[in-house]
Amino acid sequence: MKKENSMKRALVSVSDKTNLVPFVKGLEEHGYEIVSTGGTKKALDEAGIKTISIEDVTHFPEILDGRVKTLNPYVHGGLLARRDLPEHMKTLEDLSITPIDLVCVNLYPFKETILKSGVELADAIENIDIGGPSMVRSAAKNYQSVTIVTDINDYDQVLTEIEENGDTTAETKAKLGAKAFRTTAAYDALISQYLTAQVGLEDPEKLTLTYDLKETMRYGENSHQRAWLYEDALPKSFSILEAEQLHGKKLSYNNIKDADEALRCVREFDEPTVVAMKHMNPCGIGRGDSLEVAWDRAYEADSVSIFGGVIALNRKVDLATAEKMRKIFLEIIVAPGFDDDAFAVLAKKKNIRLLQVDFDQKDEPTKDEVVSVMGGLLMQDQDTLKEDCHDWEVVTDVKPTEDQLKAMMFAWKAVKHAKSNAIVVANNERTLGVGEGQPNRIDSLKIAVKHAGDLVEGSVLASDAFFPFDDCVKYAGEHGVKAIVQPGGSVRDQDSIDMANKLGIAMVTTGVRHFRH
Structure with a gap:
């Protein structure tokens, strides 16, 4: 049952406006007044939501083409004041600063900008958010009192808790605060990577890497080991992680490692080639004028070890090749694609995984390899040396x-x-x-x-x-x-x-x- 809620204040400033209007309408319906900025305010106003301009809060206009608008004590004082300290609250009262109880911010699209083909440095720099991360960090530091929302996937939970309790729970505030710092850390990591590359520095004194959780896995290398799959925040098209799985159950930890190694290997060859990989070692590699001939040769290379192996092919799988592959147990087949009749044949095998990878991108610039060791990690170029x-x-x-x-x-x-x-x-x-x-x-x-x-x-x-x-x-x-x-x-x-x-x-x-x- 909804509890009565005294007037609270939410500050909303987002680049990604997905599901924004219903979320903010929900806040408004539950007693929040809405402070907003720029394009966000315009979108909310057009949706019929009453908003307070950020200038009315800061008593100062946006300047420098919007580079400075929320960097102001009337904002950060309202975020950072500890509600349990009377002296903090008295300071707010003396200075006519209104506490801010909820912040909804997602940041300028820096990642999306640098992923664009031919992006200029100036465009990248203009998409480095300063005010947004500052508000996020202030709110997250004071998470006991301020709900900080940086992920549109949290909108529903936040609204549900406000509906039921008049506020988010202490547990949710803590979780959202931690997520907020992960958000800004990942954002800054991408910026540091990009600018470090711009100046050509290969061995920075600090290594900043960021990855996004793609999947929590059933288990790791062995069944007693927990495992998680993270993907580089700037994904590579030619990778198992970006493959389209057309058939079969989920990939395991070991499946991914084997398939990755098979894909690295088959990338080496230009003519029709088949690589059979077992426990991250090639057990057979064959090439020929056709994919079927290449398969025959890879199979003949080690017809025992190929059983239960991972197969990578650098041509679209045809029916003749599929008919031969289906005769033995294979874990995974990775290819640029599958003819319809070939797919139909292979898909009759319930457990085989069929993966389609964009081989047009096989020569895209590679990422450095990172390997963990106890207490640290090693990083190196991939071994993609071209030789004659x-x-x-x-x-x-x-x-x-x-x-x-x-x-x-x-x-x-x-x-x-x-x-x-x-x-x-x-x-x-x-x-x-x-x-x-x-x-x-x-x-x-x-x-x-x-x-x-x-x-x-x-x-x-x-x-x-x-x-x-x-x-x-x-x-x-x-x-x-x-x-x-x-x-x-x-x-x-x-x-x-x-x-x-x-x-x-x-x-x-x-x-x-x-x-x-």
């Missing part, structure tokens, strides 16, 4: 053929996405064997050669880092590898070169390593 095999240095007597160079470039792109120590044995069509995540390189090589089987004869090999000894070259050559690409840079490079020469292997060095821990 003709820039590599041939270090052996035997020179690689053009076909071998093409196969080595394929293997080199693949090994970038296997965990170190990583070895990929391949031909020009697919990976033959992948060895990854071993404490030493020779064990990774043995795993890759074992997977390759008889097909290792005449193959090429890529190593994500240099060979510290000649044992890998010796083992590879003895099992039929004919060409090797590796970064070089070991103090014992010559030992590996001499072994390659002894076994008739062509070897090139890239001068670049691709560790992936």
Whole structure:
């Protein structure tokens, strides 16, 4: 039942006017007088809501094209005065300052402005709100007495509590106060990121990052771990987080990590390519003149490990490819799209997740990678280096053929996405064997050669880092590898070169390593 409510004052100043009128009408109906500014006041006046101009409160006109209008003691005094301190309330009375009981503010659209193509610095700066965050912070500091509303999703709850109690509850005031400071912190973080980029500073003394909660997950890496999915406040189109899920149940924590790695990997290739990812390691990569052929080759690369894997394809999925993929259990298929008949076939499998990603944006500028460590985080560029095999240095007597160079470039792109120590044995069509995540390189090589089987004869090999000894070259050559690409840079490079020469292997060095821990 509604309690009688003495006249209270609400200050309303918003950029996003969604659902504003019914919210403010509700405040008015429950005994609030409304103070407003600029465009907000105009919208409320047009809706027939009686408002008080901010100038009538501050006794001072808006100046500097509206840059200064609420930065005034008559506003901030009304927000910050503690209602439980008689001396504060006496000061308000002596100075004829009316207390403000509720503030509804959302900020200038800085994020929306900088996301616009070709935005000028001057436009961005004009959309940096000063008065709004100041009011939000003042109200939030005094949240025991002032209800601060910064999110349109809170309008209904606030009105319901005022309807039932004459005011919001102490618990709600506290929660809204905390949200208000999160709002201003995130807003300032975006501004600091933008202006820091404008001056070209890569290692600021303070790192300000902000993310938006996208989903509370069922659990994390294991069922006893809680988990949350947050997305960068400035999202990237070419990402799993921006993918359109066309079918299947929600992605899990591990699904997202696997799908992300598969998408990173398939981005490397221009021709029709299929990447099979398992536990964030590629178990098979195939390419061909058609997607169906690429699938066949990826499947043949490791027909055991692909079971329950995540598949990324860089072409729209056709019926022929879909018919083959549906025959085995797959967790996720990520692609630029699905033909209608292909989708119909795959969607018969209830649990498979089908994700559509905008591959037109695969070359958009990347975000830095952030990895947590105990007590802090590490940040680095993404490993998106573009390389040309003709820039590599041939270090052996035997020179690689053009076909071998093409196969080595394929293997080199693949090994970038296997965990170190990583070895990929391949031909020009697919990976033959992948060895990854071993404490030493020779064990990774043995795993890759074992997977390759008889097909290792005449193959090429890529190593994500240099060979510290000649044992890998010796083992590879003895099992039929004919060409090797590796970064070089070991103090014992010559030992590996001499072994390659002894076994008739062509070897090139890239001068670049691709560790992936």
